[in-house]
Amino acid sequence: MRILADQNMPLVESFFCEIGEVTRFDGRNLQPDELKNVDILLTRSVTKVNKILLARADKLKFVGTATIGIDHIDTSLLASANISFSSAPGCNAIAVAEYVISALLAYAQETSTPLQGKTIAIIGVGNIGACLASKLKGLGLTILLCDPVRQQAGTLDSHVALDEALARADIVTFHVPLVKQGPHKTVHLLDASRIAALKPGTVIINASRGDVIDNQALLHAIEGGQTLELILDVWENEPNILQPLLQYTRFASVHIAGHTLEGKARGTQMLYEAVCREFDLPASKTISDFLPKPSVTGCQLQSTANEQDIVNLAHLVYDIRRDDGIMRKQLNTLGFDTLRKAYPVRREFSTIAVNNDSPISEKLYQLGFSEHKS
Numbered sequence: 421m422r423i424l425a426d427q428n429m430p431l432v433e434s435f436f437c438e439i440g441e442v443t444r445f446d447g448r449n450l451q452p453d454e455l456k457n458v459d460i461l462l463t464r465s466v467t468k469v470n471k472i473l474l475a476r477a478d479k480l481k482f483v484g485t486a487t488i489g490i491d492h493i494d495t496s497l498l499a500s501a502n503i504s505f506s507s508a509p510g511c512n513a514i515a516v517a518e519y520v521i522s523a524l525l526a527y528a529q530e531t532s533t534p535l536q537g538k539t540i541a542i543i544g545v546g547n548i549g550a551c552l553a554s555k556l557k558g559l560g561l562t563i564l565l566c567d568p569v570r571q572q573a574g575t576l577d578s579h580v581a582l583d584e585a586l587a588r589a590d591i592v593t594f595h596v597p598l599v600k601q602g603p604h605k606t607v608h609l610l611d612a613s614r615i616a617a618l619k620p621g622t623v624i625i626n627a628s629r630g631d632v633i634d635n636q637a638l639l640h641a642i643e644g645g646q647t648l649e650l651i652l653d654v655w656e657n658e659p660n661i662l663q664p665l666l667q668y669t670r671f672a673s674v675h676i677a678g679h680t681l682e683g684k685a686r687g688t689q690m691l692y693e694a695v696c697r698e699f700d701l702p703a704s705k706t707i708s709d710f711l712p713k714p715s716v717t718g719c720q721l722q723s724t725a726n727e728q729d730i731v732n733l734a735h736l737v738y739d740i741r742r743d744d745g746i747m748r749k750q751l752n753t754l755g756f757d758t759l760r761k762a763y764p765v766r767r768e769f770s771t772i773a774v775n776n777d778s779p780i781s782e783k784l785y786q787l788g789f790s791e792h793k794s
């Protein structure tokens with residue numbers, strides 16, 4: 421079989437070498453002709469899979485995206501053309517939740533604002549929102565959950581309506597899919613009037629899709645004197661973002677919240693499993709066969725360990741300020757997509773095991789660190 425895979429998808433050759441011949445493509449510049457004679461197309465979020473792209477696809481049987489978001493795929497077109505489709509739900513949920521934790525801890529440190537006692541609204545309580553809520557439990561925040569879709573389905577007891585959540589929150593973090601129409605539309609969910617209604621100094625985090633926040637309205641509000649703390653990983657119109665907004669952000673990054681090594685590799689594994697199901701092949705490989713051992717794997721905590729050590733350990737694994745620095749210094753020389761492609765290796769909290777008898781061990785486990793097995 422002929423397999424066409426995005427150049428930014430790790431481990432494709434390792435997973436798929438027995439299934440077919442793998443050719444790589446540049447995600448934003450895939451051309452219809454490249455799909456001639458291709459059986460399997462594996463994308464990431466930057467490739468728009470639509471009528472134009474598939475015009476010359478004469479043999480295509482399977483399309484997979486190694487991402488959570490599927491707003492770049494015309495799924496009805498695939499269904500009508502009898503082409504199977506799979507995404508990778510939850511593959512990088514841990515990575516995005518850890519991005520938010522890193523951001524909150526760095527914000528608290530830089531502004532001398534304790535997180536304890538603050539109220540955070542999580543908008544969208546799916547894989548990422550729920551994972552984040554669970555990790556946040558040890559940090560002493562009041563958590564408001566807003567997900568009208570789950571409320572209507574009866575799978576979320578404690579739903580708080582969006583406008584009430586925004587009015588009560590000190591911190592608002594978005595984890596919704598991009599929905600362009602319908603009763604639960606998320607395009608410009610945070611629009612000019614909702615921005616205007618936020619409490620002074622509200623921290624806004626967006627690691628979902630750029631279009632969920634009206635970026636121009638945000639810029640306008642800040643230039644008009646509204647005080648807001650912005651932590652933005654995703655932007656409207658990537659890669660050509662609204663650059664004047666960058667100077668007003670506390671932390672900015674190039675859509676990498678989900679880019680841990682584990683998160684990206686899980687996405688590839690999930691598509692490998694989907695392809696095996698589709699073509700009735702055995703699926704025997706997992707990411708643990710291929711991931712390199714992290715350079716730090718454990719930490720021995722003493723009985724004097726305290727809250728500051730939680731911050732130090734979280735930032736030892738991942739400090740959002742690394743990515744903020746990269747974006748600020750190199751966006752204009754290298755560009756958004758090159759920075760994403762050259763993203764330095766990032767691992768998840770679980771790669772570090774800590775002993776279970778320190779005053780902070782339980783809180784670290786809550787955040788996702790592993791328990792040291794003696």
Ligand SMILES: NC(=O)C1=CN([C@@H]2O[C@H](COP(=O)(O)OP(=O)(O)OC[C@H]3O[C@@H](n4cnc5c(N)ncnc54)[C@H](O)[C@@H]3O)[C@@H](O)[C@H]2O)C=CC1
Nearest residue numbers: 488489544545546547548567569595596597627628677678
């Ligand atoms: N920045 C990054 O690197 C990444 C961004 N993402 C984005 O995050 C999004 C969420 O990911 P998951 O949690 O895994 O997806 P999910 O599908 O598990 O959860 C999304 C939740 O949002 C809820 N929702 C839908 N419309 C809503 C609305 N109008 N208001 C409030 N809640 C609403 C849904 O009911 C669902 O529970 C993805 O669709 C993707 O666009 C995902 C991974 C990485």
Ligand SMILES: O=C(O)C(=O)[C@H](O)COP(=O)(O)O
Nearest residue numbers: 464465466487488489512678
């Ligand atoms: O999973 C998603 O949805 C994401 O946004 C990815 O983590 C980032 O997308 P890529 O552009 O790296 O595919």
